[in-house]
Amino acid sequence: MTSVMLQTPTSDALAEFLTQGREIAIQSNKPVLTSFSHRLHDDIDCLSLFANIGKSNGYRAFWGRPAQDFWLVGKGNAAGLVFNGSQAMDEAVQAYRSLLENALIEAPDIPGTGPVCMGGFRFDPQAPKDADWSDFSDAGMVLPQFLFTRSVSAFWLTVNAIIESDTDVAMRAKELVTELQNLDTDPLDGNYQPEIKKVTQDYLPQYCEYVRSALRNIEEGLLAKVVLARRKILYAEEPFSIDSAIKQLTTNYPDCVIFAFDNGKSIFFGATPESLASVSNGILNLTCLAGSTARGATPEEDYEFERQLFESQKERWEHNAVVATVTESLQDLCRELNWDSELNVLKLRNVQHLLTSVTANLHSGNNISDVVKKLHPTPAVAGVPTSEAMSFIRQNEGDRGWYAAPVGCIDHMGGGEFVVAIRSALLLDKRAILYAGAGIVKGSDPEQEFQETELKFQPILSALHGRNNVI
Template identity: 35%
Template sequence: MLGMSVATTALRKVPSMEEQAELARRRARRLGRPVLVSVTAEVKVRDPLALFARGIGVTHNRLFWSVPSRGLAVAGLGAAWSFAASGPGRFAQAAEAWRDLIATAAIDADPALPFSGPMAAAGFTFDPLCPNDGGWDGYPDGLLLLPRLILATDGNRASLTVNGLVGPSTSSINLHLSAARRLRDLLGRAWRAPRIGEAVTLRDALPAGAWQAMVADAVADLRAGKLEKVVLAREVLAHTANPFDPAATLAALRRDYPETFIFAVARGGQTFLGASPERLVSLEGRTVLASSLAGSMKRGATPEEDAALGQALLASAKDRGEHAVVTRMLRAALEQVCTEVTAPDEPTLMRVRNVQHLYTPLTGQIIDQVGVLDLVERLHPTPALGGQPRETALAWIREREQLDRGWYGAPVGWIDARGQGEFAVAIRSALVGKYTARLFAGAGIVADSDPAREEQETVIKLRAMLGALGAGNV
């Protein structure tokens, strides 16, 4: 069983653990503060989602990240180290804190293994100046969370990383063997995702008709020339008589939306999770990838209807204009720090199970020593989630939207010891508690938007999370 193999692997790594810990102890004495030790070993492949699932009741901090179509999955338990940022400077604060931690760390990693070395989950608010309704406790303006245990796989190989802070007299043997025993206990038996319940009721967070009225107000301001575009979010509240199971929800999303970024950050009694089709940015080596995803259409019931709907989306002047705004902004931002920024001249279609989007990938080569969090700060929020002009649209949202977006529509992802990583835009998402969940969807509003059609677009986008929670449709 994997649990026994993990314990055996930990025993084999004891010499390395002690070597790294002794190095960290010397640094800790010199610096007068604890130093990070991170040791990675190869283990037999097992589903990281099982670790996430069995961490319920064991720790208040859990994470999951997966791109099923690429075979990538990683789960983390506990918090060896965490950092909370606040205010508009949250990205720079988080980047500096991570650099400071890694600068003195003692790391034993194998680049050939997936997610080897320390990897922190990262999440941020959409707008730290947005009104706070208190529902996002545990999800600060910016959060870096380095788990004690990380189990990762790329489909062919798997790694176990154990992280801990070492002081002048910390025993790494006890630290790592304790972690191995805990993982053995958690993964010692086969795991199967439970069935999703069906006893779920729904209601809009706003009174009937209020969201369409807000869209109409936005259209009036757009036609008056006060804005070029503004993206409005809608919130739906779900209630269940039986507790929600975040692991079962993630399993359903992974099964039904394999081409998306599946993510979850659990804090205390809540889990923010989703299946986002939209990459904000990734950095690997010198290569930067970003995605322009704006303009949406439902899927068809037959291949012929689906193709016709896709062609209608490609021909839509409203959606093409909305998409072009996002693509121009991303290109301009990347050209400030990249060479050879390239993108196709025309968008294509990205199809997921319930919706299709206009999609343009962008690629660049980084110029300077820029980390992934620096790129996140440059790009967020794109016009696909905020609007244009950016500051004018954000001010409109703060004043008129009537909800606390929290981490919805914001960057969520991971960063490694080299400052590289990948971030998705946290759409198709929900904040899930034991018996209640807050689901979010947005729509880009332009001068010729129709309020009823825009609300219907949010209905289509909500279906992914509603199905995964067992709620059916809006």
């Protein structure tokens, strides 16, 4: 694929649209969001587009569902909805709704077009904040200045801009179009990662003691389940390449959601198999994922591992606890709530999970943000009871940042998608902090839980694994 110049809207056409926005700003006496979507007749690779956007400073975001050929690439910051504190999620959602009140929007009825906010939330706003996560707020949703969307085999560009009563719309339109025309669309070459010189982590004895502490709490009836995560930190000779990592994850994990949020200083990214919730036209879909085992080296061994997973009382209890809590939490928001009557299995490259799909119709007035607020944190990433599990994690594990938290996107129609940010890592230039967790219940074996986390590290380890690296 060769470099192409984007067939952008003309500056005159964009200026005409922005002029309408300025008229609204004058009448309402406050700034107005303008959001203009334009069909692009270009064959553009979203991975290369994301990589080329990274050549300049500023915010960029990536969201991909390879199996569905659905991609979002955000560039720049038209509006940053950044909040901290226990009410951060509510404040971010309210700020987005306020943006939409007098907004001028021209967009097709296609998911991922129009004024789509991208970002996420901190796993636990009550936990003491780790310095490594200083660039990521408790709630950080961004309305990109430019949003590129590939959906239903079509490519769209959305231009978002805040217009005030005295904005020079002709100049603003010219600046926006010029920036788009200067955007490089060269193909992404190579799969380079720097050499890793050191690895530090929570080793087996440390993690096993952590698990035994949780098991004592379970025996005493203080907890029924708690999810314990551990970190693995990679130190490289040069900065890690997020572009190469995303490319490899997209190839190796097409059934996952591949995401990245780059604020110019640090990057949070991952390939998660776990959807927290998606909403389109008032219909809610989500998956419950809990209970795990390895993939087999042969088809026969793989089937045997699957059989053991289905027959394990411990894994089934862990999974059923998630399904019960999630469906109970949704009762007030939905009608016609349905879920699979039989367990399914999701097979990924190196691990397989028990899976239950849930569907429902949202009551009028509810949207994706209401669902996210109701569900997070699920027992799949926190535990049972939720409050006690969160307290245990807070006291023993520290700050997870955005790991295992909701990340995703929300649109102006109340739809969108959020996933649980597992199989993820934080990139800090030459340092990468990887996270992986395991659910601890009565009967859990500390060493087996440690090995489960090792399996869950593999997707990100592989993506950051340079040719000469030995991890």
